[in-house]
Amino acid sequence: MEYIKKDVIRTFSGNIEEEIIKDHALKAIGACIQCGTCSGGCPSGRRTALRTRNIIRKALLNMDEVLKDKDIWLCTTCYTCFERCPRSVPITDIIIKIRNLAVRKGNFLESHKQLSHILIETGHGVPLGNADSKWAKLRVSYGLSPLPPTTHMHPEDIQEIAVLVKETKFDKLVGYPPEPKAD
Amino acid sequence: MTEIKEQKKEHPKEELIEKPFSDLKYSLYLGCVIPNRYPMIERATRFVFDKLGIELIDMNGATCCPAPGVFRSVDKALWLTLGARNLTIAQNNKTTELLTLCNGCFGTLHEVEHEMKSNPDINQRINKILAEKNIHFDGNVNVRQIMDVLYFDFGLERLKSLVKKTLNLRVAIHYGCHILKPSSTQLFGQDPDNPTFFDEVVETIGCQSIDYQEKLMCCGAGGSLRTGFKDNSLQYTIEKLRQIRKVGVDCIVVCCPFCHLQFDLGQIEVSKFLDDGEEEFRIPVIFITQLLGLAMGYEPEDLGMIKPEEPKGISPFVPFDKLLKKIESIPLDNQVQKIKTNAKTEAKPKAKTKAKTTTKGGKKL
Numbered sequence: 001m002e003y004i005k006k007d008v009i010r011t012f013s014g015n016i017e018e019e020i021i022k023d024h025a026l027k028a029i030g031a032c033i034q035c036g037t038c039s040g041g042c043p044s045g046r047r048t049a050l051r052t053r054n055i056i057r058k059a060l061l062n063m064d065e066v067l068k069d070k071d072i073w074l075c076t077t078c079y080t081c082f083e084r085c086p087r088s089v090p091i092t093d094i095i096i097k098i099r100n101l102a103v104r105k106g107n108f109l110e111s112h113k114q115l116s117h118i119l120i121e122t123g124h125g126v127p128l129g130n131a132d133s134k135w136a137k138l139r140v141s142y143g144l145s146p147l148p149p150t151t152h153m154h155p156e157d158i159q160e161i162a163v164l165v166k167e168t169k170f171d172k173l174v175g176y177p178p179e180p181k182a183d
Numbered sequence: 184m185t186e187i188k189e190q191k192k193e194h195p196k197e198e199l200i201e202k203p204f205s206d207l208k209y210s211l212y213l214g215c216v217i218p219n220r221y222p223m224i225e226r227a228t229r230f231v232f233d234k235l236g237i238e239l240i241d242m243n244g245a246t247c248c249p250a251p252g253v254f255r256s257v258d259k260a261l262w263l264t265l266g267a268r269n270l271t272i273a274q275n276n277k278t279t280e281l282l283t284l285c286n287g288c289f290g291t292l293h294e295v296e297h298e299m300k301s302n303p304d305i306n307q308r309i310n311k312i313l314a315e316k317n318i319h320f321d322g323n324v325n326v327r328q329i330m331d332v333l334y335f336d337f338g339l340e341r342l343k344s345l346v347k348k349t350l351n352l353r354v355a356i357h358y359g360c361h362i363l364k365p366s367s368t369q370l371f372g373q374d375p376d377n378p379t380f381f382d383e384v385v386e387t388i389g390c391q392s393i394d395y396q397e398k399l400m401c402c403g404a405g406g407s408l409r410t411g412f413k414d415n416s417l418q419y420t421i422e423k424l425r426q427i428r429k430v431g432v433d434c435i436v437v438c439c440p441f442c443h444l445q446f447d448l449g450q451i452e453v454s455k456f457l458d459d460g461e462e463e464f465r466i467p468v469i470f471i472t473q474l475l476g477l478a479m480g481y482e483p484e485d486l487g488m489i490k491p492e493e494p495k496g497i498s499p500f501v502p503f504d505k506l507l508k509k510i511e512s513i514p515l516d517n518q519v520q521k522i523k524t525n526a527k528t529e530a531k532p533k534a535k536t537k538a539k540t541t542t543k544g545g546k547k548l
Contacts, residue, residue, distance in 0.1 A: 007393060031397055047419075067278065074412065076401045077252055077409045079360055083366060096256055108257065114255060118258055124246040126216050128218065142223060142487045144226060150242075150245045153243070161246060164312060170258050170261040
């Protein structure tokens, strides 16, 4: 058989759609008619290989590869597709959900993992550093307190965050604390 | 942008009573980028609100909102949990209004608020997690964004009365995404493909909003794209910057610090993508409260617009110098008026009485 090549056979073992529609608000994924309005309006798709329609298609077909597809991380969540979908499919939220499922399989970028660790440690996605950092000095030059009244000024709240992180099993999900490197 | 004035605005919320400034009170949610990278925005906002006598209460121990891009994508459960925890800080402050200066924080906190108020399942689940630390979200917090506060709580008429210096700058407005979409929960009741509130505010405080292609396109920073694929995110920015340069403006105005960062630091970062012979971008980026402060006649140093000599490598990366020079030469409106009234003393009082009667007739509904 010359026409069927092994490398085009895809796996459909997952239950991606089932997982997606567990979230009631995302049920409308079934209404997708593959018209491509989402891909047409996507500002990321204009400059990258992201094809939103294709992502939704693969999710509907339970194709495992969608969870390994790097393209799902090219969405800026600008909600253009969400607004323009003629079938009112909450596309952006579905992409977020697909990302959640991908992370559960361990498929996410190292930079996102690192940032998750920073969140657990500092309470911030973009932390200031300490009171001697250049950003703290900049704050002072504008007449502000060196540390903002967030978890930076109240480090005791980091403990509270730690409890919530444990409770949601976020730490396990993002591999925190990182395993010490063997020397 | 002449047609915006004719459009009829409908307030999506019930309360339309204009409270005096002294009655306004907000819990100020700072987020991450403002206090930790662009403190000039915090400075300008605190300064302007203080001058108006509006109370801003700090949200002690607040965390990242958490960011709707990275953290929602990694795990929605933690995102909801920390978001709800942030809302409870405003609740403990005994304020119903939470003010954010960021589209991303607004996107997160507003959606968390919406989910916690309208989805009993999620409410129960998240409150159960929060109970672990004896926290409970009661649902008495409204998440507000700075543009929404300027547009509805201040109101255009009052904004106009605050202007002491008509700047008449040519500005490029960048709305950002999460303040416009999803439209189902947007605060302004405006079409996300044709919004006007930002233009209205900017024109009310005496600047010209210059239209440009791709005005409503994302800046490229959001959705974890900047963190994950910076070069891709800069492709958005360079396209917008090219369009902005085409129309020629004095500055870019934003209402989101992440967009601010993407346009400000981004102008340095996109250098490597410039075509041969293409000039570097050096368009100052200004936050809406800074622009408002300038229009109110305050000095640039009060609004965090004079960058200190030390330390190095800090924001803003595109200097304000050119803009400040231009602003320096603009006189206060009363000085202009003085010159005008000296020229024709009779015409003035007549115009004033006329204006008064029209507002009286038109406003009392």
